[in-house]
Amino acid sequence: xxxxxxxxxxxxxxxxxxxxxxxxxxxxxxxxxxxxxxxxxxxxxxxxxxxxxxxxxxxxxxxxxxxxxxxxxxxxxxxxxxxxxxxxxxxxxxxxxxxxxxxxxxxxxxxxxxxxxxxxxxxxxxxxxxxxxxxxxxxxxxxxxxxxxxxxxxxxxxxxxxxxxxxxxxxxxxxxxxxxxxxxxxxxxxxxxxxxxxxxxxxxxxxxxxxxxxxxxxxxxxxxxxxxxxxxxxxxxxxxxxxxxxxxxxxxxxxxxxxxxxxxxxxxxxxxxxxxxxxxxxxxxxxxxxxxxxxxxxxxxxxxxxxxxxxxxxxxxxxxxxxxxxxxxxxxxxxxxxxxxxxxxxxxxxxxxxxxxxxxxxxxxxxxxxxxxxxxxxxxxxxxxxxxxxxxxxxxxxxxxxxxxxxxxxxxxxxxxxxxxxxxxxxxxxxxxxxxxxxxxxxxxxxxxxxxxxxxxxxxxxxxxxxxxxxxxxxxxxxxxxxxxxxxxxxxxxxxxxxxxxxxxxxxxxxxxxxxxxxxxxxxxxxxxxxxxxxxxxxxxxxxxxxxxxxxxxxxxxxxxxxxxxxxxxxxxxxxxxxx
Ligand code: C2E
Ligand code: MG
Ligand code: MG
Numbered sequence: 001x002x003x004x005x006x007x008x009x010x011x012x013x014x015x016x017x018x019x020x021x022x023x024x025x026x027x028x029x030x031x032x033x034x035x036x037x038x039x040x041x042x043x044x045x046x047x048x049x050x051x052x053x054x055x056x057x058x059x060x061x062x063x064x065x066x067x068x069x070x071x072x073x074x075x076x077x078x079x080x081x082x083x084x085x086x087x088x089x090x091x092x093x094x095x096x097x098x099x100x101x102x103x104x105x106x107x108x109x110x111x112x113x114x115x116x117x118x119x120x121x122x123x124x125x126x127x128x129x130x131x132x133x134x135x136x137x138x139x140x141x142x143x144x145x146x147x148x149x150x151x152x153x154x155x156x157x158x159x160x161x162x163x164x165x166x167x168x169x170x171x172x173x174x175x176x177x178x179x180x181x182x183x184x185x186x187x188x189x190x191x192x193x194x195x196x197x198x199x200x201x202x203x204x205x206x207x208x209x210x211x212x213x214x215x216x217x218x219x220x221x222x223x224x225x226x227x228x229x230x231x232x233x234x235x236x237x238x239x240x241x242x243x244x245x246x247x248x249x250x251x252x253x254x255x256x257x258x259x260x261x262x263x264x265x266x267x268x269x270x271x272x273x274x275x276x277x278x279x280x281x282x283x284x285x286x287x288x289x290x291x292x293x294x295x296x297x298x299x300x301x302x303x304x305x306x307x308x309x310x311x312x313x314x315x316x317x318x319x320x321x322x323x324x325x326x327x328x329x330x331x332x333x334x335x336x337x338x339x340x341x342x343x344x345x346x347x348x349x350x351x352x353x354x355x356x357x358x359x360x361x362x363x364x365x366x367x368x369x370x371x372x373x374x375x376x377x378x379x380x381x382x383x384x385x386x387x388x389x390x391x392x393x394x395x396x397x398x399x400x401x402x403x404x405x406x407x408x409x410x411x412x413x414x415x416x417x418x419x420x421x422x423x424x425x426x427x428x429x430x431x432x433x434x435x436x437x438x439x440x441x442x443x444x445x446x447x448x449x450x451x452x453x454x455x456x457x458x459x460x461x462x463x464x465x466x467x468x469x470x471x472x473x474x475x476x477x478x479x480x481x482x483x484x485x486x487x488x489x490x491x492x493x494x495x496x497x498x499x500x501x502x503x504x505x506x507x508x509x510x511x512x513x514x515x516x517x518x519x520x521x522x523x524x525x526x527x528x529x530x531x532x533x534x535x536x537x538x539x540x541x542x543x544x545x546x547x548x549x550x551x552x553x554x555x556x557x558x559x560x561x562x563x564x565x566x567x568x569x570x571x572x573x574x575x576x577x578x579x580x
Pocket of ligand 1: 116265331346347348359360361364377380403404405436465467490523524526543544545546550
């Protein structure tokens with residue numbers, strides 16, 4: 001039977017229902033609207049006619065429907081006299097609003113539920129304000145990063161997880177170096193913009209799942225989860241250092257700071273809580289500041305001995321750079337047919353005050369993933385440019401190639417810095433500088449490398465792939481990249497004399513390079529015999545102990561004079577090419 005619309009006894013009731021400042025409705029026991037007022041039409045966006053064809057569940061957000069039905073059932077069973085609930089409506093225009101609904105039931109004299117009365121208020125604005133307040137309690141307003149409170153929660157969870165999974169987590173307290181000066185010089189608004197931009201950069205530099213929080217001021221905390229051991233944090237820390245010291249455009253300015261990092265790990269030999277971890281990281285950060293900033297320092301807990309060992313050496317290399325303990329030695333590269341010296345390769349050496357002259361293999365691996373590799377690389381380039389200038393003033397034209405580490409090419413501003421460095425030495429002949437990049441680090445992102453090579457060409461800087469044949473690149477890559485010079489790795493050259501297969505591979509590589517118009521130079525030419533075999537294959541450019549060992553710059557003139565007179569190498573220059 002159709003439920004009767006509940007009577008409104010006179011026009012005063014009718015009017016107060018129709019014109020009430022809140023939404024009002026009468027509903028049948030099965031949940032259909034029987035009468036709705038204007039305000040409810042306004043709130044829901046539906047006309048009176050439309051609402052009457054809908055059930056009151058019809059405009060309720062699906063996620064809130066179940067709870068609503070539960071309340072109603074209780075109400076109808078007379079268990080509660082009325083209920084009020086906050087829920088969402090989907091308006092006719094599909095927008096979602098929050099409403100507060102109070103529902104009561106009118107019973108017949110026989111005690112049966114007759115109809116329901118709802119009073120409905122739009123509380124969307126209030127709800128938004130509440131959400132904002134909630135988010136303010138957990139996030140930093142300037143950067144949108146988690147704040148100290150949320151960091152506390154996350155850290156607790158992370159610690160539980162680390163214990164359960166038998167993994168290590170790192171807590172890193174990061175304090176910017178030189179931020180105050182920027183604030184003082186450019187004002188707080190600029191300082192704020194820098195903080196915001198930096199936090200985006202740093203966050204992007206983290207892995208998914210890791211947390212970056214802002215404690216306030218220029219202090220941040222990063223939490224690295226799920227590490228195999230403490231050593232696994234080294235590349236992550238290096239990256240954090242790198243990102244935080246990159247120059248950032250802020251308005252018309254280009255601002256740059258760096259960061260001091262304090263690191264501690266969890267679990268430790270003794271149980272510690274989240275607050276203790278933060279205090280340890282803070283203490284370590286202070287040490288990093290004391291030690292000269294722009295570095296990380298690991299809190300002295302028992303399980304980080306290995307990382308500390310590593311750090312000690314990094315520290316030592318840093319001070320060696322400051323104390324000018326590095327030198328460049330130069331190894332000639334020659335054209336065996338024309339007998340000309342085509343250039344030299346700069347190879348770094350560490351004149352260690354106690355240990356003597358150290359080879360790069362003894363110290364470069366320690367800073368492979370470290371920001372220091374970038375600083376050292378910059379020193380090498382500067383040193384090479386200085387040498388070119390010295391030679392220029394002596395009337396010597398001898399191009400220098402420098403080795404570039406993977407860490408260096410990964411710097412977004414590498415070319416910019418190179419340009420700046422070169423501007424300090426204007427008027428050097430074009431192509432006096434060449435970059436050698438290891439095959440393994442060069443061919444990671446083809447588009448990027450192609451762009452890099454093009455930019456180098458624009459700067460008149462040469463580009464060579466080093467140790468070709470040792471990486472995972474294929475000849476197809478080389479076809480796609482405009483790499484001007486390829487240095488064949490010494491292992492190929494060494495083995496070429498030992499077996500025919502290697503010689504055939506080398507022959508094949510040389511043939512393809514000729515087709516592609518690339519210049520090829522062979523490394524590791526240890527004997528005349530190697531030289532002869534290479535000449536036979538049509539490879540005329542060579543470098544190796546058999547021609548010259550790397551030497552201090554003062555020794556180069558004497559070597560060059562001797563090389564010109566060397567009868568053995570004169571004979572090699574006459575070897576005809578038999579390979580086609
Ligand atoms: P690389 O660029 O492939 O340099 C050639 C290495 O082979 C040099 O070792 C050189 O002394 C050595 N070598 C040259 N001719 C012969 C030979 O006939 N036989 C043999 N067995 N070895 C020969 P070094 O100076 O120890 O350098 C090793 C590597 O360290 C270099 O390999 C390069 O990758 C890296 N390196 C050197 N200096 C720098 C630098 O300033 N920056 C960077 N990022 N890396 C550098
Ligand atoms: Mg090299
Ligand atoms: Mg090499």
